[in-house]
Amino acid sequence: MIKVAEPTVERLVQYHRLLGRLQDEGQRVVSSQQVGDLLGIKASQVRKDLSYFGEIGKRGVGYHVGRLYEHVLRILGSPKTWRVALVGAGNLGVALIGHSVFKNQSFCVEALFDIDPKKVGREIAGVRCWHFDEMIDQLKEREIEILVLAVPASAAQLCVDKAVSSGGIKGILSFSPTTVITPKGVLVYSVDVFAELEKLLFYLKTE
Amino acid sequence: MIKVAEPTVERLVQYHRLLGRLQDEGQRVVSSQQVGDLLGIKASQVRKDLSYFGEIGKRGVGYHVGRLYEHVLRILGSPKTWRVALVGAGNLGVALIGHSVFKNQSFCVEALFDIDPKKVGREIAGVRCWHFDEMIDQLKEREIEILVLAVPASAAQLCVDKAVSSGGIKGILSFSPTTVITPKGVLVYSVDVFAELEKLLFYLKTE
DNA sequence: TTTTGTGAAGTTTTTCACAGCG
DNA sequence: CGCTGTGAAAAACTTCACAAAA
Numbered sequence: 001m002i003k004v005a006e007p008t009v010e011r012l013v014q015y016h017r018l019l020g021r022l023q024d025e026g027q028r029v030v031s032s033q034q035v036g037d038l039l040g041i042k043a044s045q046v047r048k049d050l051s052y053f054g055e056i057g058k059r060g061v062g063y064h065v066g067r068l069y070e071h072v073l074r075i076l077g078s079p080k081t082w083r084v085a086l087v088g089a090g091n092l093g094v095a096l097i098g099h100s101v102f103k104n105q106s107f108c109v110e111a112l113f114d115i116d117p118k119k120v121g122r123e124i125a126g127v128r129c130w131h132f133d134e135m136i137d138q139l140k141e142r143e144i145e146i147l148v149l150a151v152p153a154s155a156a157q158l159c160v161d162k163a164v165s166s167g168g169i170k171g172i173l174s175f176s177p178t179t180v181i182t183p184k185g186v187l188v189y190s191v192d193v194f195a196e197l198e199k200l201l202f203y204l205k206t207e
Numbered sequence: 208m209i210k211v212a213e214p215t216v217e218r219l220v221q222y223h224r225l226l227g228r229l230q231d232e233g234q235r236v237v238s239s240q241q242v243g244d245l246l247g248i249k250a251s252q253v254r255k256d257l258s259y260f261g262e263i264g265k266r267g268v269g270y271h272v273g274r275l276y277e278h279v280l281r282i283l284g285s286p287k288t289w290r291v292a293l294v295g296a297g298n299l300g301v302a303l304i305g306h307s308v309f310k311n312q313s314f315c316v317e318a319l320f321d322i323d324p325k326k327v328g329r330e331i332a333g334v335r336c337w338h339f340d341e342m343i344d345q346l347k348e349r350e351i352e353i354l355v356l357a358v359p360a361s362a363a364q365l366c367v368d369k370a371v372s373s374g375g376i377k378g379i380l381s382f383s384p385t386t387v388i389t390p391k392g393v394l395v396y397s398v399d400v401f402a403e404l405e406k407l408l409f410y411l412k413t414e
Numbered sequence: 415t416t417t418t419g420t421g422a423a424g425t426t427t428t429t430c431a432c433a434g435c436g
Numbered sequence: 437c438g439c440t441g442t443g444a445a446a447a448a449c450t451t452c453a454c455a456a457a458a
Contacts, residue, residue, distance in 0.1 A: 009405075009409050010402055013405045017385065017386075031416090044451055047418060047420085058417080061458065076408070078412060082408070082411070091298075092303070092306060095301075096299070096400065099400065173400075173404060179247060181247055187407060189407045191398055192220075192398075193380075197380055199213065200353070201285050202282075204352075204377055204394060205285060239440070240439085250439095251428080252428065258440080264439075265440075266435045267436045267437075269439065
């Protein structure tokens with residue numbers, strides 16, 4: 001597999017979403033210029049990103065929307081369905097897994113974990129909620145590979161350490177406003193609302 | 208004001224959070240090495256980031272936790288309270304503004320907007336919900352400067368265009384899974400759950 | 415003629431390595 | 437001696453500019 005830089009992967013996701021939209025709108029052909037304009041990216045960047053995966057466009061014409069959509073899908077697409085568990089069944093966590101993002105062939109949310117007795121033992125958004133103490137056993141039994149973390153910052157690292165000790169965790173998507181450290185081989189991506197807001201404020205202030 | 212690169216601002220937010228924690232734990236002094244280890248960042252990067260804002264550490268000793276905390280707070284801190292509105296009072300939107308992130312001196316959530324008749328006219332999480340059609344007037348009247356966007360992708364650009372036309376919007380924090388284009392002078396930061404998940408998947412797959 | 419694909423140039427960001435100071 | 441602060445080197449990423457193809 002070709003080595004792809006992270007900013008490129010991020011833009012590929014955007015290209016893919018846009019192409020799906022253009023396809024729905026019935027557009028057949030698109031130029032790097034148009035893609036760039038619609039996403040706030042330079043046309044040359046779009047071409048460079050796409051060129052990493054072979055010559056997919058037609059010179060003088062542009063890219064065939066359907067073909068490029070399938071092409072990017074193959075690059076990003078998942079070969080299997082990943083088994084996911086959510087730790088922290090609060091408002092944010094539940095809103096997230098109920099979100100369309102997880103209604104997807106690539107994911108199957110298998111279990112929730114919380115410490116709140118009101119939640120433990122019940123089904124939330126169609127998924128059984130277990131007590132945090134049962135997490136390691138359940139993660140093993142259910143062969144969970146991806147952990148979604150939506151617990152308070154103070155609990156995040158503990159959750160991660162515990163979950164990683166189950167041996168099966170390969171990736172973590174964290175919504176906890178803190179940095180978590182994992183052993184090599186466990187990828188972490190973090191959605192940090194707090195950090196994004198602070199950045200926005202910083203640049204608003206200095207303008 | 209010194210020009211600061213975006214990755215640096217993002218790390219400053221992390222330093223600040225960590226310093227708050229260390230302070231609570233009673234630690235008085237910290238080295239760039241320790242900060243780096245706790246955040247998964249190289250010590251040299253920590254020192255470079257901090258050095259942009261003057262010599263704040265003590266050679267041979269490290270950084271005084273309390274002093275550095277205040278120092279970073281002054282860099283990031285906001286001179287005023289920003290007036291915020293949320294568009295899209297669905298599960299995610301409400302979970303977000305109810306989140307501790309917005310319980311903060313720097314923000315005041317003044318209004319919600321939605322098109323659902325069940326929500327319009329009511330108070331949600333202590334804030335009045337208005338109909339989307341009243342948005343421009345309300346944004347002007349309430350002098351809203353920051354928009355939090357939590358609407359479906361298909362509605363996002365329309366919301367932004369409408370809101371920007373009120374004339375007062377300076378920044379947008381978007382949770383909508385799409386790219387929005389704004390005129391120069393309106394900053395956008397985007398929290399893209401979908402994109403983060405896709406990135407995670409991509410790198411899990413290729414490992 | 416139009417628009418891609420791509421080396422080369424440019425810019426930004428990170429890392430190194432060591433002087434300098436407590 | 438230990439750890440910061442910082443130029444200089446390296447790496448990563450973006451943009452340019454133009455040859456090549458439809």
